[in-house]
Amino acid sequence: MAQQTPVSSSEESTGATAFDRDPRLMVTRTSPASLLAALKRRIRGGELGAMPVIVGLIAICITFQLLHERFLSPQNLSNLTVQVAGVGLMTTGVIMVLLLGEIDLSIGSVAGASAAVLAVLAVRVGIPEWAAIVAAAATGLVIGIVHGTLFAKVGVPAFVVTLAGLLGWQGVQLQLLGNDGTINISDNGPIAALTHTFFVPAFGWGIAAAVVGVFVVLTFYGERRRASAGLGSMSTLEIAVRSIALAIPVFGSVYILNQYKGLPLALIIFVGFVVAFDLMLRKTRYGRMVFAVGGGAEAARRAGINVDRVRISVFALASMLSAMGGIILVSRSFSASLDTAAGEELMMGIAAAVIGGTSLFGGRGNAYSALLGGLVLGAITSGLYLLQMGTPVRFMITALVLLIAVTLDAMSRRSRRAHARGG
Amino acid sequence: MAQQTPVSSSEESTGATAFDRDPRLMVTRTSPASLLAALKRRIRGGELGAMPVIVGLIAICITFQLLHERFLSPQNLSNLTVQVAGVGLMTTGVIMVLLLGEIDLSIGSVAGASAAVLAVLAVRVGIPEWAAIVAAAATGLVIGIVHGTLFAKVGVPAFVVTLAGLLGWQGVQLQLLGNDGTINISDNGPIAALTHTFFVPAFGWGIAAAVVGVFVVLTFYGERRRASAGLGSMSTLEIAVRSIALAIPVFGSVYILNQYKGLPLALIIFVGFVVAFDLMLRKTRYGRMVFAVGGGAEAARRAGINVDRVRISVFALASMLSAMGGIILVSRSFSASLDTAAGEELMMGIAAAVIGGTSLFGGRGNAYSALLGGLVLGAITSGLYLLQMGTPVRFMITALVLLIAVTLDAMSRRSRRAHARGG
């Protein structure tokens, strides 16, 4: 009963073929048709990346625009970008921690405590505002180092460390603002300028052009290097498509924002941090280590990575970003108070990261989640306020939209999940 | 250079020796000395179980008693047991979810929404109070089934489902209580009785005797069966030691509580649920499945376990317990209000579970964590109130004690952690 199948010689010549020509791989990336086919396969395979969130964001925007004609007005969109900046920075920090597979429950309290430090130094002590900003950010950094050390060196679970932080730093915030409760800061100093500065149109266009230009040049150069090293690379067509996909939202936003007051400094700060952290995470050894520790701390340790140092530094950065979020909040309201960042900020910050697509289980996600997730939540809040929804309704709708956004993502990811290897 | 070691025949006779006589195993459990030695080895090896928490609890009690002479008074301890019951039930639910390796952020809101349902039905609609209690618990159950289904079937991460729940059910709570804000319930109906009933001394003694008696009989019988099946079993000495270790706190508590108003019904309810869930988790197939899913969902699935059903049921039970916690809170204050369970309950509930020794990473923990962790946090709160600590200080001290409690546990667990296999 031996019915041997002949070794078909067409399949491959020697046993040691280069594997990027593995016959099982169904992807090529040269023609427009194959690009589209690859896209379709990715959609079916559930590798959607940021697509569901973006689609969701667009759907939310359309819905609200239908319900209130000013939702997509330049004024509202401009406000929106500034409204999300503070919590957005906190979210960027949370994402770093989530990538480690940990959670930071202290972001709100750290933001609040740093805000209190800022106001006390700038107003009560009276040091120059820029120095106070630096000191507040440094406060965050130090707090983060404390958290990270307790977690990495002492071995207290991060959840517990930051839960203690949530309580403890709120205590500090109360203590610092003490009996005043609220400290007003100047409405035309450097602190206020952070969220009340808008750039002239030309500047906005310049930034947009620079961003897109740098992207195109770097991508092109990188892909040429890949091609000349004999590795699979994008076709010029694909580079063009991607560049246009970037250019549309960038130039579009600048166009809209220029119709109101111009590009807000707060947006530049927020997006700047997001881009910087994204590059750090994807393009540097440090970022690689963060992902490695998040994906398997023991494997990372065995690879010789100083896991403790990575953990401490991530918590330090996260708390520093929270502090910056706190500074932005102070700047926006010209005051630090007992409840600066003491409310929904924590939950919204974490929710934004998750909606943006960062996994709660470590090792999967990206800095852009902060931007996307923040915009989704910001748009919902903004829209519901425009429609003057009562708090109970607002809570319920926010919950619902949160669910829908993530359900979409989860459903698309399901097929992938089914494949994952088991314990 | 072959220097063969002769096969020493003293080591073992055949290759297929029974492994419970493995020469590497250094434990026997017959003499008092070996019991002590085993204890010492466990301490060094970091297998401390509940010991650090118990030691911590005792330390906290002694400290506060030194600082305030009424801390250990029957009145305060009696209050304490009733104070921890509500959040304690919520913690029991959280523990179930943590065992699955998931988190439930909605416990506070579910408790609040169920409390609102309770009050609306009992007072506004006017159905009998016992029926309203059943309905409120059922509300929790249904909410949990919704959460569990979204998580298990749709694939939305539990964190997100319950974050949405946190917002959404609070919305429902606000909506239900509407403009009244607060609904008072009768102060001598069944609801109020849940936390305002105390039993006569004889009853307390009876319960204590029954509990210890059942424990002794079951342990004795179980170990005899083990012995007769040829398996390692506890010596009579060890059974005696364990029985006494149980009897002391049980009879001690009854003695103290009898000196004030007697054994509180609320305590019996709380401890009753803890014991029931402990037995369910350790002694039934269902409990085994919960641990299996928490330790490795894919492995459990491959063993033919209906993972979805386990997940849904756990979320259902957890939310039902939260609802019961909410009922207890209503009972205590004779009213359901907008802020019932809307404050620290969530964080304290989770913190209690963790302090009690339940892992945040799934598959490790036990129901008693709810009792121990709840008592630790309750004792701290109670003690700090007696000492009249201001809020900032109280926050900071709570944070500190939380840290110390868990650090102790973490340090003792460190050696074990070092051994764990890597990714």
Added chain:
Amino acid sequence: MSRPVLELSGISKSFGAVQALNQVDLAVDPGEVVALLGDNGAGKSTLVKVIAGVNSGDSGDILWEGERVDIQRPADAQRLGIATIYQDLALCDNLDIVANLFLGVEKTAFGALDEVEMERRATELLDSLSVKIPSLRVPVASLSGGQRQIIAIARALLGEPKVVLLDEPTAALGVAQTAQVLDLLERLRDRGLGVILVSHNMADVRAVADRAAVLRLGRNAGDFGVEETSYEEIVAAITGASDNPVSRRASVTRTEEA
């Protein structure tokens, strides 16, 4: 010959852009040991998982005792009588050995878990596989690779399966344990079970298998009677070339003694 107890035809399965299985056929008779061979990444484990219901295939038919069946979840396969030992062992690391052995098929008495009975049977079972484990009550996370493997094997045999799938069951085993497992496979065959054995160890395959089915890059690449086929022929089918590292090594290296 007797009717196959399990028969697959035209099974395909892809993961995203990778076609892991492409129109694969396979059959096993009662009382037959079929070796499933193939290079690393050939698709053997994927095929095993399709049969076991861990991943369902994209297309193709599964016939069980001649009838089409639909295997969507592991529980479906178990109900039919298919026991599986996975390459990635699928144990719950937090549970102890006894709990893992009886996972999903716990013994109970009066509604409660009957730990005594389970521990007794576990002792018996592991004794017969001659593995040394200091204590049955440690979490399996602390076991050595081979100890874990033995637990997984013991587990699969607790029920009364009709077909057993073993995905590289002896890869991590010591010489003694391997011998025991091979004995066991022979006993299973003699009891009339169908066995599918995935292995890279030709010596083991030749020792116990009746037939060898080869996969290459996700496709069928031959079906051989083990007795009438030479080692070189099988290796050539696996690697897809008669000039392969194995043959090259055999010709240059010092004479192998085995």
Added chain:
Amino acid sequence: MSRPVLELSGISKSFGAVQALNQVDLAVDPGEVVALLGDNGAGKSTLVKVIAGVNSGDSGDILWEGERVDIQRPADAQRLGIATIYQDLALCDNLDIVANLFLGVEKTAFGALDEVEMERRATELLDSLSVKIPSLRVPVASLSGGQRQIIAIARALLGEPKVVLLDEPTAALGVAQTAQVLDLLERLRDRGLGVILVSHNMADVRAVADRAAVLRLGRNAGDFGVEETSYEEIVAAITGASDNPVSRRASVTRTEEA
């Protein structure tokens, strides 16, 4: 003979109540392949992890080129020049193949990761190990068992180690890949590296090892020159008895052809 590059004496290690290693000695010379043999649970992987700095031993000395060294963390061992392939592979499941290969030793250009260079070298390296992987940019979680194993092996060889520890490196490998790895081990030996090879495969051991050190229940149980010792003697040392399942199987089973 030359001075050992690595020498262990009196290494003990216990996990809770289990004494996994008890006064173990071991030495490896430059240019020597030492096979570390033993039953499942004998303590081989534990010993490897002690040398690699994953777990430090409770007592005992490690000599490196004649001098006492203290290996507390994996980074210490790597600094000395010890490369390790673990039985539990220690890959980061979320990272792709290139990232895993270069983990901890990434190439950079102008401060940024040089992905092009890393991917190029990865391609070369894996080609030479004749493993087929559809794409280098998939997370290793999606690889087959053997593919993961090859990645782990390739990783360990990226640096310039003086001693290589391999814990069952070929357990999951196909015949072709096994042959490649054995070739590779011979090349390493010829380049003067010390190699410690943990394996249950006697054929592989006999093919490449110079010496076999046996552990049994955590203790040294013999040290043999491979050429002058028979298969039966080694098996007897491993199992602790000359009447063992292997010998019993050999006597009752039909004649083995290999």
Added chain:
Amino acid sequence: AGCGATTDGASSGDGGGDASVEEGFKVGLLLPETQTARYEEFDKPYFEEGLNELCENCELLYQNADQETSKQQDQAESLLTSGVDVLVLDAVDAESASGIVQNAQSQDVPVVAYDRLAEGGVDYYVSFDNRRVGEVQGQSLLQALDQNGGGEDSQIVMINGSPTDPNAAKFKQGAHDVLDGQVEIAKEYDTPEWNPDEAQVEMEQAITAVGADEIDGVYSANDGMAAGIVAALKGAGVDDLPPITGQDAEIAGIQRVISGEQYMTVYKAIRPEAEVAAEMAVAAATGEEYEGNGEYGTTEVEDGNGNEIKSVLIDPIPVTVDDVEDTVISDGFYTVEEICTDRYADTDFCQDLQ
């Protein structure tokens, strides 16, 4: 079990009442939250001063509930355990507080309701009329709108307090009583946690929806939120701010009032409130009947259960820039130095006083 809810309205003195001023006794003070500055900064110290004046040997035990009902209940039990002879209760939730009241009375400890009228038959009550606060805010706002020449077609935005704070509902009612029909309410929000950031977003959205120029005034339920509202208006480029209300006379609020950013705040003269509470507490503990003092007489107020409670109600005082000197400064609430920090030194107000 607790005792019935039908305690006789004139029950003052029938519980406890055997303590003496000479020997001293313990007084428990329970305040509701810390997010608003007033409680820790004024209520507690003023009460303590008042008590010390009346009873040197008395000991004050104090707790703050962070706006959580169940926490307040724990704290009450803790104070009772400590053996207080009278409880002064500013309830987080007036209705839920009936449990505390009953618990205290079952141990013969009389209860004085402070600021918010706890249910369950307390012995005395002293407060500002919270509904009055809303009315005062509304009247001031109308007055300011009139000065600006606006009438019935003036558009205002209402930013109310936390939906979970029963006081907020009272302020809101009071304000609506005055404002409804007099102006057009273009947008109205409840603000979770009285959070200023939230208030700012609400205001920004109101501006987007209505248009900055169309907003003639803003009702803000307290000073904290007014900060966010001012920031929102400035952010929208409004230089000439419309009248904005407030409450609490927080220092930051007063500073905004003197610099013209906020039209008014409500000054609740906390010192007399705290002093009356201390008098009531001492009377209740020593078994005497409180009959008011020279400045404030008593009235009867009906609580939620229908009990008539002997009460003192103090009028909340609206403070515009013209009143700052005669109210918060002359009462010693703040000093000129505290108000006129660098940033506010060149306001007319500070210039005039220097």
